[in-house]
Amino acid sequence: MKTLIFRLSKILGLFYLARKLTADKTRILCYHGISVDDEHKFRPGLFMQKSTFARRMQLLKKWKFTSINLDDYVAQREQGQVQKDSLIITIDDGWQAILDGMWPEIKACQFQATLYLSSYFIQHRRPVFKVAVFYLFWKHNRPFKPAQDSCLEEYRAQELDAAKLLEVVKQLGSDYEQPVLKELCAYFGESIEAWQQSGKFMFLSPQQVSELHKQGLAIELHTHKHRFSEVGLEEARQELERNHQAIVEMTGKQPKHFCYPRGEFREEQLKVLSDMGIQSATTTDNELCSIKHHTYKLPRIMDNDNISELEFEAEISGFMTLLRGLGRRGQS
Ligand SMILES: [Zn+2]
Missing domain, CATH: 1.10.720 (Transcription Termination Factor Rho, Rna-binding Domain; Chain A, Domain 1)
Structure with missing residues (x-):
C-alpha cells in the first residue's frame, strides 16, 4: 500500500514539489556500519550492505544535493541562512568496515562526511x-x-x-x-x-582513524564509551573529555561537533556541551533539519538497509516531511 502511494505521488510530481518546498531544509543523513557477512539481516539499521550504501550515494549525486560539512553548516546558520539543497553525511560509532565499504563511495561522489567516533573500542580492539x-x-x-x-x-x-x-x-x-x-x-x-x-563487529584502529582524517573525513565526538544520557553530569563531561582527547591524539584537530549515543540526552546535559564549546549536536529524530531546530537538537534522516529506494526518495525529497506536517496539523 505504502509503495503504491509513493509510486503514485512520484508520478504525480509530488516528490518534485516536496523537494522544491523543502529546499531550505538540510538533509543530515545518519549511517552506522557496513555488513561484512550477514549483519545487515541482523540489524539493518546498524549494518548496511556495501551495495546499498553505494547506490544511496549515487542517488544523492544524481539528485544534485550539495554536500557540506558541519563547520560550513554552523557558519551558514550563524549568517541566518543555510544554502539550498544541502546534504550532510554522518556516520556513527567507528565500525571498521566503513573503511572499504563507505569511504571509497563517499570519495567517488566527491562528498564530504563526518564520523562521530566512540573512542573506547578504537583503543581496545576486539569485537563489540x-x-x-x-x-x-x-x-x-x-x-x-x-x-x-x-x-x-x-x-x-x-x-x-x-x-x-x-x-x-x-x-x-x-x-x-x-x-x-x-x-x-x-x-x-x-x-x-x-x-x-574480516572486521566483523570490530572498530577501526587508531592508525585507520588518522588515515581517514588525513584523507578528509571529519572526526567528531560520540563519547568515549558510548554513554551519555544514562550517566550523571560529571560522568557525561568525562565521557566527552576522554573522547575529545583521544580524537585530538589521532587527528591533531579539535573536535567541535557531537552526536548523542542512541540519540538520547537529558535537557540539563546541554550545559555540558556549551561549557565545552561544542558547536552542534545531532539526534536520531528522523526528520529534515531546519534552521529553527536548536543547534544541540539537529534531527537526521536515519537510513537503513531495509528501506527501499522509493522510501528513501520519499524521505529525502521532503515528501515524508510534508506528510508528517499534515498529520500533525490533522491532529491539532
Ligand atoms: Zn552510536
Whole structure:
C-alpha cells in the first residue's frame, strides 16, 4: 500500500514539489556500519550492505544535493541562512568496515562526511561485546549452556538467553566480556579470529582513524564509551573529555561537533556541551533539519538497509516531511 502511494505521488510530481518546498531544509543523513557477512539481516539499521550504501550515494549525486560539512553548516546558520539543497553525511560509532565499504563511495561522489567516533573500542580492539552477543543468539536461535570449565562458574550447565547472559556479565564486570564471548563463539561454532580478520563487529584502529582524517573525513565526538544520557553530569563531561582527547591524539584537530549515543540526552546535559564549546549536536529524530531546530537538537534522516529506494526518495525529497506536517496539523 505504502509503495503504491509513493509510486503514485512520484508520478504525480509530488516528490518534485516536496523537494522544491523543502529546499531550505538540510538533509543530515545518519549511517552506522557496513555488513561484512550477514549483519545487515541482523540489524539493518546498524549494518548496511556495501551495495546499498553505494547506490544511496549515487542517488544523492544524481539528485544534485550539495554536500557540506558541519563547520560550513554552523557558519551558514550563524549568517541566518543555510544554502539550498544541502546534504550532510554522518556516520556513527567507528565500525571498521566503513573503511572499504563507505569511504571509497563517499570519495567517488566527491562528498564530504563526518564520523562521530566512540573512542573506547578504537583503543581496545576486539569485537563489540553486546552487539556480538545479540548477533550470536539471533543467528543460532537457542540458549547458551556454559561448559563445566566455563568462567561463569555459578552458571555451568544452566541455560542462558542473551538478556540473562548480558545481565550476568554486567554483574561480574567487563573483564569477563572477552572470555565469555570466546566461550559463546566456540559453543555456536563461530570464530572470533575470523571476525577479527574480516572486521566483523570490530572498530577501526587508531592508525585507520588518522588515515581517514588525513584523507578528509571529519572526526567528531560520540563519547568515549558510548554513554551519555544514562550517566550523571560529571560522568557525561568525562565521557566527552576522554573522547575529545583521544580524537585530538589521532587527528591533531579539535573536535567541535557531537552526536548523542542512541540519540538520547537529558535537557540539563546541554550545559555540558556549551561549557565545552561544542558547536552542534545531532539526534536520531528522523526528520529534515531546519534552521529553527536548536543547534544541540539537529534531527537526521536515519537510513537503513531495509528501506527501499522509493522510501528513501520519499524521505529525502521532503515528501515524508510534508506528510508528517499534515498529520500533525490533522491532529491539532
Ligand atoms: Zn552510536
